[in-house]
Amino acid sequence: MEISCAILAGGQSRRFGSDKTVAKLCGYSFTEILSIKLSKISSDVMVISKDNSKFDFKYKNVRFVNDEFEAQCPLVGIITALENAVNEWVFITSADSPLLKVEIIDLLYNHLGNYDVLLPVIDGKIYTLTGFYNKRILNILLDYFRKGIYRLLDIYPELNISYFNDVGKIKKVDTNLLSFININTKGDYEYAKEIAEKVGLGI
Secondary structure, eight states: OOOEEEEEOOOOOTTTSSOGGGOEETTEEHHHHHHHHHHTTOSEEEEEESOGGGOOOOOTTEEEEEOSSSOOSHHHHHHHHHHHOSSSEEEEEETTOTTOOHHHHHHHHTTOOSOSEEEEEETTEEOTTEEEEEGGGHHHHHHHHHTTOOOHHHHGGGSOEEEEOOHHHHHHHOTTOGGGOOOOSHHHHHHHHHHHHHHOOOO
16 A cells, blocks of 8 residues: 555543553553554554654654644644655544554555545544545645634535445454544553453554
8 A cells, every 4th residue: 555654643631641642552652553553554654743752662664743733633633644744645543543453444545536535434423533634635724724723524524525434344354343442531541451451452
């Protein structure tokens, strides 16, 4: 796959109580786990945050990129990813989804078509940070950002988006939908630890 990948690692982690981007599962930080996984399928993996000095790992194909703007929101991370990506298509994920299975990326990639964005939908929920964004939408996103409109769902009507909602196909490659578990609280963290001990990290 000739794609770039971006791990958004600049969240404030309010509900978690500490910086979850450096929290660990089986000895690896969430961000490091994703870096290892994504570097196996892409030669251009970006870790995007406000402060990349907090990360102490290095892997081939992984580079650290500072957010373009100070505002704290996923839109800034996506803008930064699209501005810095080597390839036209960028797979976006967030650091709080370390159980992501790379097979999901392959599945989505094979359904890209001629769209601006491709996002999975499960039980009516749109996973805005587990999908593909094309560099062609960069100026549209920048325009919205400059207008002070940061919410992605408010911007989507202007984009040509494909919503991938074939849960059967998704479950064929990710039976327990581990790719869609976001670790937002300490309770989520304990649950993720249990899963990691049972099935491993996939790295």
